[in-house]
Amino acid sequence: MKTRALLTAAVLCIAGPAFAQGKAPAAKEKAAAKKEEAAAKKEEKMAAAGATARAELKDQKGQPVGEVTLTETPHGVLIKGSLSNIPAGEHAIHVHEVGKCEAPFQTAGGHLNPGKKKHGLLAAEGKHEGDLPNLYVGADGKVQFDAFAHDLKLKDLQDQDGAAVVVHAGVDDYKSDPAGNAGDRIACGVVQVQK
The missing domain is CATH 2.60.40.200 (Superoxide dismutase, copper/zinc binding domain)
Structure with missing residues (x-):
């Protein structure tokens, strides 16, 4: 039982940063998408101005x-x-x-x-x-x-x-x-x- 717990802890220590890195790009992608959407709305508003x-x-x-x-x-x-x-x-x-x-x-x-x-x-x-x-x-x-x-x-x-x-x-x-x-x-x- 202790061996299994130690192995699980070791796997989590090694895999933990990889899991965290997998989440980081998703968060960055979301932020980039929001930024892109805001820029598109601003561009649309500016294009409408002057029509x-x-x-x-x-x-x-x-x-x-x-x-x-x-x-x-x-x-x-x-x-x-x-x-x-x-x-x-x-x-x-x-x-x-x-x-x-x-x-x-x-x-x-x-x-x-x-x-x-x-x-x-x-x-x-x-x-x-x-x-x-x-x-x-x-x-x-x-x-x-x-x-x-x-x-x-x-x-x-x-x-x-x-x-x-x-x-x-x-x-x-x-x-x-x-x-x-x-x-x-x-x-x-x-x-x-x-x-």
Whole structure:
């Protein structure tokens, strides 16, 4: 019995370091894999930053009224637009959930809302990812604007049915669900991601 115990102890003393070495490479491999995964995620985020989408907006008669660009940043999406031939005054603008613009633009669906939140920048349970600040159009019918959507990603616009940018006849009150009482849809453009 003592001999068997001594032999077992001797085998463990000799084989122990070999067993430990077998575990070390596995731990190193795991650490390397985690490091590689983190680097890939960072690279993906950096590649997404700077990606751009465009929407050419037209009115209900099919006449061009301008362009909106959406640029991915590390913090959300920068939205820039230049529009003309829009009635003077304040107008709601939103990103809608369907990339289809057939007058009177109901084909664009509701506001883009993958988070299933309530409508409105002022709503406690809001906002939709597609909710944007109102536009202020001058007497000449022109407006240039910049807006930032920190909770939006370009990938949100690339699902099966796409997305659209829609300008409304009225103002968004920033709180009424589901669309801020913004009224008719007067311009629409399908969002096209640039390759």
